[in-house]
Amino acid sequence: MDIGILGPLVVGASDRDAAPSAPKPRQLLALLAVRAGRVVPVDLLVEELWESSPPPSALTTVQTYIVLLRRLLAKCLRVSSAAVAQEVLTYTGWGYQLSADEGTHDATDFARHAALGRRALAEGDNGRASAALREALARWRGPALVDVRTGPHLLAHQVSLEEQRMGTVEQRIEADLRLGRHHEVIGELSGLVVQHPLHENIHSLLMVALYRSGRPGQALATFQQLHQNLRDELGMEPSPRIRTVQQGILRRDSSLEAVEESKLFLQQLTAPSRPAG
Numbered sequence: 001m002d003i004g005i006l007g008p009l010v011v012g013a014s015d016r017d018a019a020p021s022a023p024k025p026r027q028l029l030a031l032l033a034v035r036a037g038r039v040v041p042v043d044l045l046v047e048e049l050w051e052s053s054p055p056p057s058a059l060t061t062v063q064t065y066i067v068l069l070r071r072l073l074a075k076c077l078r079v080s081s082a083a084v085a086q087e088v089l090t091y092t093g094w095g096y097q098l099s100a101d102e103g104t105h106d107a108t109d110f111a112r113h114a115a116l117g118r119r120a121l122a123e124g125d126n127g128r129a130s131a132a133l134r135e136a137l138a139r140w141r142g143p144a145l146v147d148v149r150t151g152p153h154l155l156a157h158q159v160s161l162e163e164q165r166m167g168t169v170e171q172r173i174e175a176d177l178r179l180g181r182h183h184e185v186i187g188e189l190s191g192l193v194v195q196h197p198l199h200e201n202i203h204s205l206l207m208v209a210l211y212r213s214g215r216p217g218q219a220l221a222t223f224q225q226l227h228q229n230l231r232d233e234l235g236m237e238p239s240p241r242i243r244t245v246q247q248g249i250l251r252r253d254s255s256l257e258a259v260e261e262s263k264l265f266l267q268q269l270t271a272p273s274r275p276a277g
Contacts, residue, residue, distance in 0.1 A: 001077065001088065001103040003033045006110060006161070007141025009148050011073075013103065018069070018076035023149045024049055025065045029098075030148040032069075032089070034107075034157045037100035039092050048151040066096060107161065110139040114168045121171055126178040133172035140165060166196075173205050182212040193222065197229045200242045207242075211249050211256055219249050 004010035009030050012018045020026050031048050032040055046058045055061070070089050074081040077088065085091070088099045100108075117132035144161040145154060169192070173185050189206035196202055203226045210219035223238070223246045230236045238246075248256045 001073075001099070003036055003098075003100070003103065003105045004141070005030065005033055005157075006106045006139050006144050008146055009033065011098075012076045016076045018072040020068060020072060024061075025068055027149050027151065027154065028062070028065050029069055030145055031154055032096060032098040034145075034154065036098045036105055039095040039097045041095040044153060045096070048153045051151055066091075106139045106141075110136050110168075111164070112136075113139070114164070114171075117168070117175070118171060121175055126175045130172060130175040130179060133168055133175060136168050137165070137172065170201055170205070177205065177208060177212075182209040185209050186213060193226075197226075198233060200226065200239055204242050204245050207245050207249065208256060216249055216252075220246065223249075 001013050002010065009019050009026065010017060011029060011033055019029055027049060028045060031045065042059065042062060045062050046054050049062070050058060066089065070081050070084045073088055074084045077084070079088075090097050090099070113132050113136035117129045117136060120126075120129035120132055144158050148154065150158060173189065176185050186206070186209050189202060189209055192202045193199070193206055203222055207219040207222050210216070210222065223242065226242070227238050230238060245256075247253075
């Protein structure tokens, strides 16, 4: 069975989808899919569906939804509902678990390729890092669970997944900059700074790419825009790290231009920092 949460919800096999269209059963299946291979307690399912105001019939309703999901999974997998209850969507006595033993899970594949990319980047194998990180990002088909109503637990998963995606994007761009692909990443970075006007690392990477492309004026204008955004939105000044990039551009620092010399510089830029917006 294949599970997809990095975009519209997909749970099925051989182009047959078992995800229901009704909002709450779909929401319940999404939480089971996000936590595939782990038991999801019944009280957590209830909290996801109704937050702090569950109806008196909440437990019975969850059981009804589980029966519906098992029936849909049985039809999709072409097995009996009893087989689904025993092997695919099981009950442990305190919660339900969606099997992840067979098939694919796009979030698991994403995490695996992203880890390979991070390791390659740390080892200085920038070509392998770029390829692995691109492979990880290719698992995304849109915003995570874009077609699912979300309660507190699914929302937390969405936020976490988006943070992981953005971190992987930054690392892939870092790998490409180390490979001298500064011209190729300017368009992507220009879009990202519009989407994330308070994200210092993305602005830093765009400044480096612009400077290397012979556009120091635009690189400094990028810093000024970030400076204004931080002041207007947060009442903050840019961090010393991005000011180092600005000063390097003003000094025409050669370490910003030479691909080999800038590897450590780029590592410092993409280390965890504040803020992301």
